[in-house]
Amino acid sequence: MCDDAQLRDTVLVSSQQFSVLTDMLFRFLTEPKEVERFLSQLTDFATMNKISLGPLKNIVNSILLVPSGALKRNLSSEQVRADFIALGLSEEKAVYFAQQWNVNSPTLTRLAVGHTLMINQLIDMEWKFGVTAGSSELKKVGSIFLQLKLVVKKGSQMENVHIELTLPQFYSFLHEMERVKTSLESFS
C-alpha cells in the first residue's frame, strides 16, 4: 500500500509543517474537484518551506493512499494512527493525522457512497399533461394524457426516454412510488 521509503521522507518535514500538509490534503479529499487549488497550494508549501516539489509530491501521493485504504477496510482512527506509526511516522504526526481522519471520515464516507455503482441512474424527470382534442378516428375526444420524459444515465451518456400514461396508470404509478418510499424509509 504505502511506500515505506517515501513515507520516511516525512521526517524531513517538521510536525507543524506536517499538520499544515495534512489539513491541505483533507481539504482536497473532501472537495475532490479542486485539483488546481490543491496543486497550487502544494507548490506554495514547497517554496515556503524550502522543500523541493518532487519529493514532496511523492510524500503526498503515499499519504493520499491511506484514507482510501482506510475507507475500504473501515478503519477506526486508532487503527489509522497505528498504521502510520508502523510505517515509521512520529507519534505526534500520526496522532494529528488520525484526529483529522476522525473529523473528516463522515464526509469522505458520504463521497465514497456517492461514487458507488448505479445502474441506469435516473437523473431527471420532466412532464406535461394535456387533453386530446380529436384524432383521425374520432372527431371529438377530450381525454387526458400525461407525458413523462426520463433522463437516464447509461454508462457515460444520457438517454431520454419518453413515455405516455393514461390517468389511471398515473395514479397507480404514484401509488407504487409512495410504497417504494415507505419501503426505503423503513430501511434507512
Place this chain on the structure above:
Amino acid sequence: ALNPLIQIVKKDVKRDWPQNQALGNTACDLLPMCNAFQPSRAFSPLPFLQLVSALHNLTRHVVYHSLMTAEEILSLFPENFHQNLKNLLTKIILENISSWRNEAQASQISLPRLVDMDWRVDIKTSSDSISRMAVPTCLLQLKIQEDVALCGSSPVVSALTVELSKETLDTMLEGLGRIRDQLSAVANK
C-alpha cells in the same frame, strides 16, 4: 348492387362482424376479414370486398361523428334500403359503438406507452470503494410499448430498468404530487 349480397349474408355479419373489430385503418386489414367470411359462402371476392368496405366505411363514419342514437344512424341509409336489414345493422352498430370508440382511443397515435411497472428495493452493503455501508436503493422496471399503429399486430415492448436513490425518489414524488394537484385543479373547474 350491395343489397342482394347483404340480404344473404346478414346472419353471418351479425355473428362475426363485431368480433372482427371493424375499425382497421388500412385496406389490408379488410382482407383478413373477407377471408374470415368467405368459407361460409361461395362468392367471388370482389363484390364481397366491396360489401366489407362499405360496412367498414359506415362504421368509421358513425364512430368518427359519435352518432349514438338510432335515428342518427338510420338517417345514413339510402331511402329504398331494405327495412329489416337497416334495422338489424343499426342495432348491431348501437351495441358495439362504445367498444369501438374505446378501441379507437386506445389505438390512436401516441408516444411510447407505459404498459407495466415493477420495482424492488435493495440494500447496498459494500462496494470497491467502501467495505461497509447500508444504503437502500430502488430498482424500477418500466415496460414500454412502442406506438401501436407502427407495430401492427406484433407490438414491440421494451423494458427499461432504472435505479433511484432515496433523494431521486423524493424529488420524483414531489413532481408526481404536483401533477396530481394540477390534475385535481383541472378536474374541479
